Amino acid sequence: MVSRAKRLVRGGICALALAPLMHALAAAPAAENSGGWGLLNMPEGVTSVSREIHDIHMVVFWICVWIGVLVFGVMFYSMFAHRKSRGHKPATFHESTTVELVWTIIPALILIVMAFPATRTLKELYDTSEADLDIKVTGYQWKWRYDYLGTDVGYMSELATTQASVYGQAPKTQFYLEEVTEPVVIPVGKKVRFLITGADVIHSWWVPELGVKRDAIPGFVNETWALAKEPGIYRGRCAELCGKDHAFMPIVVNAVPEEEFNTWLAAKQADAAALRELTEKTFTLEELMAKGDEVYGRSCASCHGASGEGIPGAFPALKGSAIAQGPVADHLDIVVNGKPGTAMQAFGAQLSEVDLAAVITYERNAWGNKTEDNIVQPADVFQFKQER
Amino acid sequence: MASESNYYVPESSWFPVVTATAMGLLAVGGGLAVQGRTGLPLLVGLALLAVVLFCWFSTVIDENMKGLPGAQLKRSYVIGMGWFIFSEVMFFAAFFGALFYVRVLAVPWLGGEGDKAMTNELLWQGFEAQWPVMQTPDQVVGGSKFVAPHENMGFPGWDRFLGWLPLWNTVILLTSSWTVHIAHHALKHANRARFNLFLGITVALGLTFIGVQYVEYHEAYVEMGLTLQSGIYGTTFFMLTGFHGFHVCMGTFMLAIQLIRGLKGHFKPDDQFGFEASSWYWHFVDVVWVGLFIFVYVLG
Amino acid sequence: MAHGPAKGIRRWLFATNHKDIGTMYLWFSFTMFLLGGFFAMVVRAELFEPGMQIVRPEFFNQMTTMHGLIMVFGAIMPVFVGLANWMIPMMIGAPDMALPRMNNLSFWILPFGFTLLASTLFMEGGAPNFGWTFYAPLSTTYAPPTVNFFIFGIHIIGASSIMGSINIIATILNLRAPGMTLMKMPLFAWTWLITAFLLIAVMPVLAGAVTMMLMDINFGTSFFDAAGGGDPVLFQHIFWFFGHPEVYIIIIPAFGVISAIIPTFSRKPLFGYSSMVYATAAIAFLSFIVWAHHMFTVGMPIAGELYFMYATLLIAVPTGVKVFNWVSTMFRGAITFETPMLFAIAFVVLFTLGGFTGVMLAIAPADIQYHDSYFVVAHFHYVMVAGALFSSTAAVYYWLPKWCGRMYNETMGKVHFWVSFIGFNITFFPQHFLGLAGMPRRYADYSLQFADWNMVSSIGAFIYGASQLLFLYNVIATIVAGRKVSDPKIWEGAEGLEWTLPTPAPYHTFSTPPAVK
């Protein structure tokens, strides 16, 4: 019966979509990245919220299908039986208070029925109390930053797919546009509270499998939470238009067992300490240029162009730029503090001293740029930050 | 209901398309002017608009004096003016809505109220919600983009009550609403002298209001540090009172035109649409002020 | 009054005749539709396969934005104003519109407004790239400098809408023929009366929103900047207070058109006339109090989420009444399937489908997953393309013979319908799958699991787009060389004053008011 009904509706609507739709409803969510045709329905996900959402989604879907079957059933019947070409004579009735009341009340009742589970799930979704772990998530144009509150672990997570791959000069691999430099790691079975904010424009942190989507509003912190029941890698995306590279700031969540998480966190803490030491080291120009090339490609090239050419009217060229060839202090200032009110962000909080020194040095020497003091050391950056 | 057998349909006319051209120029010119590129197209647009509207309205007045439009067209004018004023109401509603939103929701949230405790803790630590905002979130965390005023426009206390300009402005506007009503009454009873007198007073009161508003703005900018850039309080204050002030200017101008027409002997006791429309507009401007007085000044 | 049209270009530049102005509106809107459709083709071509092939991401965003803006403000809104201009005076027994000169002004603003908007594509920094919803601060602090032209463009386009609406209200309230009471008025006039009210209520709010942007960008105010005590989300509230009624502004006149066509080709009076009127009014009322269903993920307090969810769900009730009434009108009629009727039937089916996905979106927790995904894109193209656009296509086929006294080519019309219908569904049905599987909207590029359905969708879009050229051809061929018709009542089952006028409709509609029983 059910499948006949389905066929009726869908057949009337779109014959071409019929087969895949049946498939979608029958099959469980397809395995990750298993080609396009399989992914048709909302994933059930791995949290209680995501599963409840999925259930509500299916219930409402089926209610709509049934209403559709009824309404279009009557309509198609009239279209077939009451056509002039079959000699049908038109009736003249044109109102009936009773039926009109009935079809006002019944839909209203149906809607009330839908509202109940929705209210329950929404309440659960909003209950961020008693979390085991707080992660601050900050959206930047066009990358994410994760800070584990209460530790000094914090890092940027950027797209790892190369420009060459995007522009067809290199093959597209399995996780094209779904891979990042460093995923956010969460422990399985623990309630993680995400404190979401934006650094520049509005972004939206969406991981379907966790049933989480929450906007990252600059100047405000939104809270949401997830408790992953199964370990795994869950991939999501920025869901709010945030400018040029909106499509290029994916999210990767790595849910791992608790012990593994603790080990990882300890290692990250140690890394942070090590980095502080590196800041005191003096680097050679070659070392800085190599590192700078890498940082530039990751953090700056999206606006200022792969070879510093910029985008006229939107982002200035750094090749031949007065600032990049002028006094170090000005150069440091714009990179560390950004320029409020423009897309040029304050990178001081996003990049380490080593990275900052490297990228600035790089800009002062690459693409034919020439300057007097062409080397900036991490210690200089550190000092600059202190003075502010 | 339509009962006239002769509808009045105006001949084709060059006014609209030229008005549209002027508005197009205004749009282009506005865009260029705010970018600081050139003010010329804006000025040309304004001039063109002034000229064509002058011609247009003169023609309508002429037609009216010749008695061309019947009662029906006049009813259309009434309906048109009514809905135009409604659209203005909605324009102000947007700004009042913004004011209520920031006062009731946004500013308290920045101060950590409701479920936004973390907003205050992580981003604006130390910011305390109060209205008027006398210290912006930006200032609290050491920024300098938005610097709050050191004094605000709120009720200054009973001791300084009489020097409180908004109070006087309220008195002025309420009086003017009354005088314009008297004028209307006089016109209906064919008392031309009284009509001219009270309409004259109304225009004078309108001008006085604008003068007082100017003094107030001057004080705000020079003495209180209250500017467009001084955070959300200055923003809402100037945008609401500013648009209102602009409407007062428009209203005064409209009434002044009616005064000139009155002196020239236009209008009949039963036919005075131009004046009535201006007076409705004036009442509307007055009502908006009452809203402003309560929500921007008294409760500010 | 003059008897015939003026000669040459003056007829159009200085027009005060409702039919001439209506004609200009219709051609203008079709031009904009082609332009907006062309932008959609660029979008679909880029999304044909993963990777960036044709455009750069920054240009892609401009295409998406301009497509949305032009379609909504340039194509759909003017097409219904054009139909209103042509038909309302004829339907209610009026000589013309109430304020003919203002009518001309309302029209002529549009070419200026949209030329300005489109010309930003060629300026430094490019066209608006922040989506048709232009959320701050992407549209303020981070916007290209052309945003200022966009703002002033919206101002004058809004002024045009307000004046057009005032005119329509004055016409309907004041110029009805004797005996034509409000509850005897054709539904198309009713739906426009209500739409005009919505327009006057919300266009000024949009003007307010862009004015705040202007101030934030150029004069240092902080409406949408938390650092000064403002809130970016405030922008969204104001925008959607306009934006949600706006989507009903787009669909309500379409309801009027469908309510005219279905009875005609069912040869049976419209079922439930008065409940249609009340339902439309109810939809209009509700449209003011549901706006934040577009903002379920911004982090509103839960009480707000629940309220907006419940209120939104309510809209399904009056809309359902309308759908049931149409179906009942067809029930036990004597149905024929001319092109207007085909489009009208497709409207009922596909609009209802879009309505169903609307109800799904209204379920706040589920919208956490749907929001800003292609599921939403599918939803609104079902209601806007298969809804508003199909109905205006139906209206053109339905009334064109009346307008020009020539019959369109029925076979070509049917071909146009079937290609459109199939092309439309191939384009937009798969977008439901894409959205559910996790593809966000406004994406210039996507990961590999979305590849197949995107390709299908693009192919559908090309088919659908090509079919519109057939429509253009059919309309021009009709006007130039269609078979002449002269029967006042073109369609056997048509009722109403407009069908008592000679065919083609005379230049001046009713110089003396007709009597209505």
Ligand code: HEA
């Ligand atoms: C013509 C335009 C139009 C119309 C008519 C509608 C109609 C509806 N829309 Fe839609 N909508 C848009 C245009 C439109 N929408 C656009 C453009 C957007 C995106 C904007 C953007 O972000 O760019 C959008 C987005 C949008 C959202 C936000 C999604 C998101 O961004 O996350 C929501 C959420 O609630 C929604 C809901 C609805 C509902 C409940 C209706 C209802 O009115 C539908 C009612 C109709 C029916 C339900 C069918 C008939 C009824 C029956 C047969 C009765 C029985 C039925 C039941 C009991 C279920 N719409």
Ligand code: HEA
């Ligand atoms: C009523 C309004 C309306 C209409 C009619 C349409 C019509 C179409 N839209 Fe619409 N669309 C919107 C309103 C509308 N859209 C809005 C509001 C948005 C949101 C914008 C935003 O996110 O800010 C949007 C977004 C949007 C997207 C999402 C973009 C993104 O998120 O990045 C897509 C993608 O497929 C799309 C496709 C189409 C297509 C294929 C058509 C087709 O129906 C168009 C068919 C018409 C033609 C093609 C023109 C005629 C033919 C020619 C000019 C000849 C050339 C033809 C060929 C080369 C084949 N639209």
Ligand code: CUA
């Ligand atoms: Cu970040 Cu979209």
Ligand SMILES: [Cu+2]
């Ligand atoms: Cu809506």
